[in-house]
Amino acid sequence: MASTRAFMSEPNSEGYAASKGGIIALTHAMAISLGQLGIRVNSITPGRIETKDYENLSFSDHAQHPANRVGKPVDIAKACFYLTDFENDFVTGQNIVVDGGMTKKMMYEE
Known part of the structure; x- marks a missing residue:
């Protein structure tokens, strides 16, 4: 599992961003190395996934996403x-x- 933090960051998240970017690089490198053995290697990069109080999210929480x-x-x-x-x-x-x-949408603070 990677993360959209591989593509976009907040201050002081360098280690996390680097580790998630590394997963993406490792994914394509392993796919090349293991493909001849019939092994497929892929990764998934989740964006914001709410696991608790989905019903309590605001309109603006949802509006940040093109979906x-x-x-x-x-x-x-x-x-x-x-x-x-x-x-x-x-x-x-x-x-x-x-x-x-979300990672395709430009967001600016007003």
């Missing part, structure tokens, strides 16, 4: 099921970002 909602654990589970399905055996070395489009 118009904050993610749920089931969104990550669906990506895991996709990657582990043998029908998808042509997918390897990929990092799948599951963030409702």
Whole structure:
């Protein structure tokens, strides 16, 4: 599991950002090394996933995402099921970002 912190950061998060970026790099390197053995290697990069009080999130929490909602654990589970399905055996070395489009949206403070 990687994190969108590999692509965007807050102050004082250098170690975490580097570790998550490393997972993405390790993913594609291992896919090349292990592909000849028939082993696929992929990673998932979750964005904001609310695991507790989803009903208490504000309109602005949801509006930050082009998908118009904050993610749920089931969104990550669906990506895991996709990657582990043998029908998808042509997918390897990929990092799948599951963030409702948030890392693609420019946000400026007013």
